Each structure stands twice: as C-alpha cells, then as structure tokens.
Amino acid sequence: MSENIERRVVVKKLLARPQSEGAGAVVRRSIGRFELKYFDPFLLLDEFSVSAPAGFPDHPHRGFETVTYMLQGAVTHEDFEGHKGTIRTGDLQWMTAGRGIVHSEMPADHGIQKGLQLWINLSSKYKMLEPRYQELQSKDIAEVERNGVRVRVIAGEAMGTKSPVYTRTPTMYLDFTLKPGSHLQQPIPHTWNAFIYTIEGEGVFGTPKSSPLSPHHLLLLGQGNVVEVWNKSSKSNLRFVLVGGQPLGEPVVQYGPFVMNTDDEINQAFDDYNYCVNGFEKAKHWKSISLA
Numbered sequence: 003m004s005e006n007i008e009r010r011v012v013v014k015k016l017l018a019r020p021q022s023e024g025a026g027a028v029v030r031r032s033i034g035r036f037e038l039k040y041f042d043p044f045l046l047l048d049e050f051s052v053s054a055p056a057g058f059p060d061h062p063h064r065g066f067e068t069v070t071y072m073l074q075g076a077v078t079h080e081d082f083e084g085h086k087g088t089i090r091t092g093d094l095q096w097m098t099a100g101r102g103i104v105h106s107e108m109p110a111d112h113g114i115q116k117g118l119q120l121w122i123n124l125s126s127k128y129k130m131l132e133p134r135y136q137e138l139q140s141k142d143i144a145e146v147e148r149n150g151v152r153v154r155v156i157a158g159e160a161m162g163t164k165s166p167v168y169t170r171t172p173t174m175y176l177d178f179t180l181k182p183g184s185h186l187q188q189p190i191p192h193t194w195n196a197f198i199y200t201i202e203g204e205g206v207f208g209t210p211k212s213s214p215l216s217p218h219h220l221l222l223l224g225q226g227n228v229v230e231v232w233n234k235s236s237k238s239n240l241r242f243v244l245v246g247g248q249p250l251g252e253p254v255v256q257y258g259p260f261v262m263n264t265d266d267e268i269n270q271a272f273d274d275y276n277y278c279v280n281g282f283e284k285a286k287h288w289k290s291i292s293l294a
C-alpha cells in the first residue's frame with residue numbers, strides 16, 4: 003500500500019429496521035429513508051426478506067439502475083419485454099432501467115428469500131437510455147481469498163481482481179468475508195462516496211479502536227483513499243458489502259420508482275407510464291404471469 007494513505011473513518015451509522023414494502027414483503031431500508039434520502043449517486047439500499055405469496059409485483063422504473071444481489075434463496079423477475087429469469091443465492095442482476103422498465107420481482111422458492119437491492123442514479127445524459135441487463139451467476143462472479151480475507155467482486159476491483167460489470171455511473175461493489183483475526187485494507191477512489199453495509203458477525207471499521215458493529219448497519223465513510231476493517235472475533239466470520247460511487251452532482255427529483263432531474267421530467271414520466279408511450283409502450287397489454 004502506498005505511503006499517502008488517508009484512512010476513511012465511519013462518520014455516520016444507521017441501524018436499518020424492518021418495514022413493509024411491495025406486497026407483503028419486508029425490507030430493512032438504510033439509504034432512501036428520511037434520515038438519508040440520497041447519498042449521491044445512491045438512491046436506496048434495501049436488505050429484503052420475502053416469502054411467497056408476498057413479493058414485488060408489477061411496477062415501473064425510470065432514470066436509474068437497480069442492482070439485486072441474492073444472499074439466500076431465489077427471486078424470479080419478468081418484464082414487459084418478455085425478459086425473464088431467476089436469480090439464486092450469490093447471483094447478481096444489474097438492471098439499467100433507463101427510459102423505462104415495467105417488471106415484477108417475486109420469490110422463486112419456498113421459505114424466506116433474502117438479498118440486497120441497491121438503486122444507483124444515472125446522469126441526466128443517460129436517464130433515457132434503452133433498458134439493459136447485466137446478469138451474473140454466482141460461479142461467474144470474480145472471487146479471491148488472501149490472508150483470511152475473501153472478496154467477491156460484484157463491480158469494480160479488489161485484491162487484483164476485476165468485475166466484468168460495466169458501471170455507467172462509476173461504482174465499486176465488493177462482498178467481503180473476513181475470517182476471525184483477519185484485517186482488510188481496501189483502496190477507494192478519494193473523490194467517491196462510499197459506505198459499508200454489515201451482513202454477518204461483528205466488525206471493527208475505520209480505526210482499530212472503534213466499537214464492534216453488528217449486522218444491518220449502514221456505515222457512511224468519510225474522506226480518504228482507503229478503508230480498514232478488522233475482525234477481532236476469535237470464532238465468527240465477518241461479512242459486509244463495501245460500495246462506492248462517483249457522485250453525479252445533479253439535481254434529483256424522485257417520485258417512487260421514477261428518478262429524474264426536474265419536476266417536469268417526473269410529470270412526463272407519469273404521463274408516459276399512464277399513456278404507455280416513450281418507452282412504456284409494452285406496458286399497455288402486459289401483466290406478469292404472477293398477476294395474470
């Protein structure tokens with residue numbers, strides 16, 4: 003690690019508590035709740051937990067990307083263009099909604115399906131792009147382990163390993179598991195906003211004397227070019243995701259699943275969706291099979 007290390011420390015921590023979302027689903031929302039409406043370029047981070055028949059039935063998106071990463075179980079998604087698939091434990095769906103998607107996201111197995119859904123804003127010049135999917139099965143996600151630290155590189159680069167995912171809004175998304183007694187130093191571009199979301203075990207983040215933090219916490223990281231994490235437990239693994247992104251620095255006008263830059267564009271999004279035009283044409287006669 004080079005000499006000009008500037009450690010990022012935890013400047014804010016939020017415990018994400020369960021709340022209802024979709025049709026009978028439960029999410030622990032951290033980014034996107036009133037205390038943290040937007041963390042440029044991130045609009046929402048939900049740790050979701052859903053069992054059939056609950057789920058996220060037919061709904062639209064415009065102006066941003068959704069990144070769904072399965073922690074346990076499986077979710078089937080289908081959209082109004084006929085694109086359908088199932089993402090299972092460890093799989094990733096990176097959906098660029100762009101000018102418009104209408105889809106459903108429903109449990110595909112019995113029992114509880116768990117995962118993370120992150121919403122990443124798009125720059126004004128990309129908000130009306132044609133929709134696009136990047137889907138990776140768990141076996142195709144770059145993974146490397148060294149000195150008790152295992153990383154699955156969902157986006158960006160870590161420990162000399164790169165993800166094939168193209169991030170239109172430059173983003174890193176790393177799933178770390180630290181064995182007991184291990185220590186991580188991960189570079190983060192100093193101009194990016196970055197956070198950690200804790201998933202399993204207790205970890206020490208930022209400075210070695212910080213208090214250990216438990217799962218379901220969002221940790222906003224301050225300025226710097228590297229984050230350090232310690233697993234001081236003698237028996238449990240520590241798992242968390244580290245996410246960073248280049249801020250867009252643009253006005254944000256959001257109404258639910260529509261995210262644009264001006265009130266007029268949001269009104270246009272509503273009209274386009276209601277009249278099935280300008281990217282929502284296929285919504286006119288489409289219902290997901292789960293609702294048919």
Ligand SMILES: Nc1ccc(F)c(C(=O)c2c[nH]c3ncc(Cl)cc23)c1F
Binds near residue numbers: 023025058077107119
């Ligand atoms: N009400 C409402 C409005 C708009 C939405 F996009 C959604 C929605 O689809 C989700 C919101 N959190 C999520 N976590 C995981 C998954 Cl798989 C889906 C969602 C939703 F529920």
Ligand SMILES: [Fe+3]
Binds near residue numbers: 068107
């Ligand atoms: Fe969705």
